[in-house]
Amino acid sequence: MKIGILQTGHAPDMLLPDTGDYDAMMARMLDGQGFEFETYAVVDQEFPKGPHAADGWLITGSKHGAYEDHPWIPPLEELIRAIHTANLPMVGVCFGHQIIAQALGGKVVKHPDGWRVGATQYDIEGTPLTLNAWHQDQVIEAPDGAEIIGRAEGCDIAAMRIGERIYTVQPHPEYGAAFMQGLLDHRAPGVVPDPLSDHARALLSTHTDNAAMATRIADVFRKGA
Structure with missing residues (x-):
């Protein structure tokens, strides 16, 4: 099964040698699931x-x-609307979650409560999952017909299912501790408030449920094929 990765941003240059760009991180997250990938930047x-x-x-x-x-x-x-009309499986992560919501009639804003950064506990489909957050923007209105399936403190729409083939999540299951540390070192200064950065650093060793979320994402693709 061929998965097209729609790359909507680039990782910081200084992190590329160790982690690769966002498309490589996504492919690595789904390694072993039997997919092939093609990136469209x-x-x-x-x-x-x-x-x-x-x-x-x-x-x-x-x-x-x-x-x-x-x-x-x-x-x-x-x-996004063409993929939805074609009834093909589609998954969005963070910005992907937000742009799918917006394209299908939802609303995204820079949230007045500010940033969410670091290991965060989410309730996704009734299961507690700890995943890394890195966002200030949020979906505040889901598209018509969307089922809100994920929430966290301060993030009321953390995951959505739209029909049987669209699945979106606000947190980053592709982010490990090393990449989070790199973001805290190189992207957070002057952008993320210091207390939030310090709190996220203290949680870098926290176990995250990246593998469990990767399995859920892979299931969306397999069941939707």
Whole structure:
């Protein structure tokens, strides 16, 4: 099964030698699940020919806001709607969660309560899962027909299911402790308030349920194929 990765941002340059870019992190998260991957760097205006260029789609995180005025966001929203119409499986992570919601009629904002950073406990489909958060933006209105299946303190729409084939999550199951530390070292200063960064650093050794979420994501693709 071919998964098209719609890459909506780039990892910090200084972290690339150790972790690879966001598409590599997503592929590594799903390693061993039997998928092949092709990346389309939509953030750099590289788009597939259409929704049937892959059997399923995975939208990455990004430093950009879904509501920002970038030339690649409107065609990405059009592609999301085309994938939805074609009834193909699609998964969104963080920015991916947000842009799917926005493209299908939901609302995304820079949340007035500020950043969520570090290991966070979520309730996803009735199961407690600890996953790494790194976001200020949030979905505050789900699209019509969406089922809200995930929540956390301060994040009321942390995961959604739209129909049988669209699954979105706000946290980052592709982020491990080393990458989180790199973000705290290189992207947080001057952006994330110091108390939040310090708290996230204290939680770097916390066990995260990345593998469990990776299995859920893989199941969405397999069941939707």
